[in-house]
Amino acid sequence: MKWVYAAYIAAWAIHIVYLLILTRGYQRVRDDIDDLNRS
Amino acid sequence: MSAFLPVLCVTLAKDMRLEWRSKDAINSMLFFALLVVVIFSFSFDLTAEESRRIAGGLVWVALLFAAVVALNQTWARELRNQVLDAYRVSPAPAESLFLAKAFGNFLFVIILEALMTPLFVVFYDLRTVGPPYQLAIASVLGTWALVVNGTFFAAMSIRTRSREVMLPLLLFPISIPALLAMVAATTAILTGENSPYLSLVFLAVYDIVFTIVGFFLFETVLHAE
Amino acid sequence: MKSTFTIFALLTFALLSYGLYQGLVAAPTEATMKDVQRIFYYHVPSAWTAFLCFFANFVASIWYLAGRNPKADAIALSTAEVGVVFCTIVLVTGPIWAKPIWGIWWTWDARLTSTLVLWLIYVSYLLLRRYSTAGQNPVLASVLAIFGAVDVVFVYMAIRWFRTQHPQPVVGGGQGSGLDPRMMNALLINWAGFLALALLVIWLRYRLERLRQQVEEAHAMKAIAGAARGTR
Numbered sequence: 107m108k109w110v111y112a113a114y115i116a117a118w119a120i121h122i123v124y125l126l127i128l129t130r131g132y133q134r135v136r137d138d139i140d141d142l143n144r145s
Numbered sequence: 146m147s148a149f150l151p152v153l154c155v156t157l158a159k160d161m162r163l164e165w166r167s168k169d170a171i172n173s174m175l176f177f178a179l180l181v182v183v184i185f186s187f188s189f190d191l192t193a194e195e196s197r198r199i200a201g202g203l204v205w206v207a208l209l210f211a212a213v214v215a216l217n218q219t220w221a222r223e224l225r226n227q228v229l230d231a232y233r234v235s236p237a238p239a240e241s242l243f244l245a246k247a248f249g250n251f252l253f254v255i256i257l258e259a260l261m262t263p264l265f266v267v268f269y270d271l272r273t274v275g276p277p278y279q280l281a282i283a284s285v286l287g288t289w290a291l292v293v294n295g296t297f298f299a300a301m302s303i304r305t306r307s308r309e310v311m312l313p314l315l316l317f318p319i320s321i322p323a324l325l326a327m328v329a330a331t332t333a334i335l336t337g338e339n340s341p342y343l344s345l346v347f348l349a350v351y352d353i354v355f356t357i358v359g360f361f362l363f364e365t366v367l368h369a370e
Numbered sequence: 371m372k373s374t375f376t377i378f379a380l381l382t383f384a385l386l387s388y389g390l391y392q393g394l395v396a397a398p399t400e401a402t403m404k405d406v407q408r409i410f411y412y413h414v415p416s417a418w419t420a421f422l423c424f425f426a427n428f429v430a431s432i433w434y435l436a437g438r439n440p441k442a443d444a445i446a447l448s449t450a451e452v453g454v455v456f457c458t459i460v461l462v463t464g465p466i467w468a469k470p471i472w473g474i475w476w477t478w479d480a481r482l483t484s485t486l487v488l489w490l491i492y493v494s495y496l497l498l499r500r501y502s503t504a505g506q507n508p509v510l511a512s513v514l515a516i517f518g519a520v521d522v523v524f525v526y527m528a529i530r531w532f533r534t535q536h537p538q539p540v541v542g543g544g545q546g547s548g549l550d551p552r553m554m555n556a557l558l559i560n561w562a563g564f565l566a567l568a569l570l571v572i573w574l575r576y577r578l579e580r581l582r583q584q585v586e587e588a589h590a591m592k593a594i595a596g597a598a599r600g601t602r
Binding site for chain 2: 435491502509524525528529532
Binding site for chain 3: 107109110112113114116117120121125128131132135138139142145
């Protein structure tokens, strides 16, 4: 059964990593927009 | 479209002449392929029977690497003298440039194979069990499969960053089915264990499909910004 | 729009949670593979979702080449990335399943090998997007996407016909013998959950890409305005 948990956890880990990458992307874009608006 | 054939012939002749004078591509390809073959033979300690089994795979891997070397070179030459930009501006049909480059590369690699064959026969003590004319067919179909996609992707990657790495990165995954078929055909002919018929038909279909796709999309790639 | 998103997100969460319960608890234990077979409920739906994402990428790429619509390009990029995420999950859960069942991590069987090649093709697509210059990027990528999609057909045939050395293990759990309806149930619920998740994430990635496109355009406009001001 530990294999099943490992597989499920791995799947979710990969999803979470991608969502974190997206979050960082959004933060960067927000910074870029702020820069544009300021100058 | 009426300019198609003349442009193709002229471009092909130009490439052949340039290559004949400098022999850049042929020399580097030949030496590289030789190195790959030698390194493989040192890496694996094979019996004669084993050699015959894997020779098919080895040949095509060596050719794949050598072809990448040649492909990068033929396009880089165009880039050096801004020939590519001149071509984009001219009314000459893009498709004829594509086919001319592809045929040119095809001839280079076929010449390379002709030179390498005696070496392979010697290194791996090859005798084909199946009829040798089938090897010629496999060779032509397989080489065209590598070259038609290779020429296309070389044109695509020539204007990217890390262009030397981009070409194999794009070419290898797409070529995997062709590689499988080539190796299957060659091994079948060399060992005489099964019929290469299916592999050869598969390769022919692959060749036709990707030649058509490349033919229609080359203009788009050439004029991409 | 925000509230639709939230509702859909909650629905997705519900589906995935229910799917988790189905996969881990409710579905009956398989006869030969025992509990390890439950990985099937994540492995297979992820594969199907990846295929759908890549198909969407193919359609979006053609749409882009037809009209050069930046929205099409944003969809192409988003579906490719999400497809690669799901494909990675297939390639990770596959070996985790294979190890306890067959004792080896990787088997070069038709399914796993095809998925690996698929993954390689679309990772090369993403690399091309990263390494080509901004202007040509969408066009070159769309062209590559078409090559990739056409190639997929050849990949499946080639691996089926030319890789006969390796065993063809039954990875479908119950292939030929028919699937227990409760297992099919768990499978479909999980697939619904993953599809919903894919749509959600593709939407998020799409929005991000559209924002980036607009920021780039704004930068370009500023540069032009700045140059015009300078020359006056």
